[in-house]
Amino acid sequence: MRACLLPYGRQRIEEDDIRAVVEALRGDFITTGPVVAEFERCFAERVAARYAVAVSSGTAALHAACFAAGIGPGDEAITTPLTFVATSNAVLYLGGRPVFGDIRSDTLNLDPALLASRVTPRTKAIIPVHFAGQPCDLAAIQAQARDRGLTIIEDAAHALGAEYQDRPIGSLSDLTVFSLHPVKHMTTGEGGVVTTNDEALAERLRRFRNHGLSVGSAERQARGLLYADMVDLGFNYRLTDFQCALGLSQLGRLDAILARRTAIAERYRSDLKDLPGLALPATGEGMRHAWHIFPVLIDLERLSVDRETVFAALRAENIGVVLHYVPAYWHSYYARLGFRRGLCPRAEAIAERILTLPIFPAMTDGDIDDVIVALRKVLAYYLR
Numbered sequence: 001m002r003a004c005l006l007p008y009g010r011q012r013i014e015e016d017d018i019r020a021v022v023e024a025l026r027g028d029f030i031t032t033g034p035v036v037a038e039f040e041r042c043f044a045e046r047v048a049a050r051y052a053v054a055v056s057s058g059t060a061a062l063h064a065a066c067f068a069a070g071i072g073p074g075d076e077a078i079t080t081p082l083t084f085v086a087t088s089n090a091v092l093y094l095g096g097r098p099v100f101g102d103i104r105s106d107t108l109n110l111d112p113a114l115l116a117s118r119v120t121p122r123t124k125a126i127i128p129v130h131f132a133g134q135p136c137d138l139a140a141i142q143a144q145a146r147d148r149g150l151t152i153i154e155d156a157a158h159a160l161g162a163e164y165q166d167r168p169i170g171s172l173s174d175l176t177v178f179s180l181h182p183v184k185h186m187t188t189g190e191g192g193v194v195t196t197n198d199e200a201l202a203e204r205l206r207r208f209r210n211h212g213l214s215v216g217s218a219e220r221q222a223r224g225l226l227y228a229d230m231v232d233l234g235f236n237y238r239l240t241d242f243q244c245a246l247g248l249s250q251l252g253r254l255d256a257i258l259a260r261r262t263a264i265a266e267r268y269r270s271d272l273k274d275l276p277g278l279a280l281p282a283t284g285e286g287m288r289h290a291w292h293i294f295p296v297l298i299d300l301e302r303l304s305v306d307r308e309t310v311f312a313a314l315r316a317e318n319i320g321v322v323l324h325y326v327p328a329y330w331h332s333y334y335a336r337l338g339f340r341r342g343l344c345p346r347a348e349a350i351a352e353r354i355l356t357l358p359i360f361p362a363m364t365d366g367d368i369d370d371v372i373v374a375l376r377k378v379l380a381y382y383l384r
């Protein structure tokens with residue numbers, strides 16, 4: 001067995017990244033300066049969006065996007081339960097109510113066929129999550145949204161570099177949210193980005209990250225304004241110049257990062273596809289999967305134990321498997337708000353058998369072998 005724990009994901013910082021950050025630190029700006037604007041320009045170009053607004057985290061990006069979409073007290077937004085709590089929390093921050101649609105059991109993404117049953121007169125937005133990095137069925141979601149005038153906010157925290165019908169995720173909906181946390185495709189330490197093609201939405205996003213002030217400090221000084229008027233209740237969600245220097249440097253390696261993630265996923269898919277006791281989520285046609293995580297489904301019918309036992313056995317082999325995710329509304333805070341188990345039976349059934357295997361660009365071929373050997377050993381042991 002492995003000598004040390006293999007994590008499920010981790011950042012990769014190279015000498016170029018360090019040089020870029022040091023250079024930014026030596027510049028005139030520590031926080032909002034020219035590197036923020038340059039990073040936004042390059043990020044927008046990479047995902048083929050007209051505007052990118054950089055903020056201090058993916059969570060801030062979700063909050064800003066929900067604000068820009070006009071979600072307010074009493075409004076509803078439909079999202080998937082199979083996500084990190086930050087997705088639905090963003091709706092709560094604004095006094096809105098998340099409504100959970102169930103997933104498809106094959107792709108694990110939000111099922112567009114169920115959306116109509118979740119819409120009410122209060123519905124403002126749909127927030128699909130591209131689970132694991134595989135794009136949702138956006139055409140079907142757009143068809144549901146268009147008729148009802150709903151805003152689509154894609155949570156693409158898993159999906160930087162993914163494509164839907166040959167078009168990059170980030171350019172396809174009203175608003176798209178990315179995370180730059182160290183486990184994601186590229187990092188700024190903490191950070192997030194919202195992309196949009198709509199100038200008015202971009203302007204609302206920029207204001208929201210800067211206290212709701214009508215102009216930023218550079219423009220206020222350039223125009224000799226006595227003060228900037230506060231027009232919205234915003235936050236300080238700014239990202240710094242030196243973080244954006246790291247972001248620019250990492251963005252330059254995104255293609256290599258995606259290629260390595262895809263190679264690891266292909267190796268897993270070919271070696272694990274017929275392994276008794278295991279199933280793999282379906283991958284759709286006409287998509288480029290970004291492989292932020294590699295989820296597998298434990299076949300509970302074929303095993304004599306539950307997922308928790310498989311999890312513990314793999315951890316004992318020093319394979320850092322993790323759970324993505326318990327349904328968001330199973331958390332006790334959501335239970336206190338009145339959400340009950342049983343809302344989304346498919347997501348709940350998947351959540352009882354899903355595990356995430358390690359996948360990150362710095363993994364060696366030997367690391368991949370270790371995961372496969374450990375899985376074979378553990379599953380063979382517990383097979384009925």
Ligand SMILES: *Cc1c(COP(=O)(O)O)cnc(C)c1O
Nearest residue numbers: 057058059084086157179180181
């Ligand atoms: C990582 C993640 C977030 C939050 O991003 P942070 O940068 O950690 O705030 C939101 N949604 C999903 C699906 C994520 O994976």
